[in-house]
Amino acid sequence: MIDSLMSVSTRNALSKLSETVGSGAAIAPATPAAGEASFGDVLSQLTGAVGDKLKAAEATSLSSMTGDVPTREVVSSVMEAEQSLQTAIAIRDKIVQAYLEISRMQI
Known part of the structure; x- marks a missing residue:
């Protein structure tokens, strides 16, 4: 589901960000404290919930064609x-x- 939500430019921007951070940059990735969810986990849960709602809406609309709903x-x-x-x-x-705003900042 996440692939259908992210455009090509978004994927390119995020891959450049991960390359920059992963290539020995001075920025160390933050690790969440014990029991806390990381930002990536929160985004994964968000996309999963959106996908579930879309599937449920599709199933409901298909059920309405038979008159069940x-x-x-x-x-x-x-x-x-x-929504x-x-x-x-x-x-x-x-x-x-x-x-994009961060990438425009001068270092």
């Missing part, structure tokens, strides 16, 4: 999935924007 429930499910997807896209855009 009322239209109101289909609309609610699709709207919730759309989750828009939130995930907004977060992705903010992450890319922050990376």
Whole structure:
């Protein structure tokens, strides 16, 4: 699911970031304290939750074709999935924007 949310430019920007940090840069990656989730784990959970909502909305809309699910429930499910997807896209855009801002900083 994460591949469908990330555009090519986003993947390129994130891969450049990981190459910069991994190539002996002075920045040491922060490790989370015991019991805390890392930023990557939080993003993984976010994309998983968005994927689950999209799958549920699709299943609900397919069930409505057979008449098993009322239209109101289909609309609610699709709207919730759309809102989750828009939130995930907004977060992705903010992450890319922050990376680009950091890459423009002079060292």
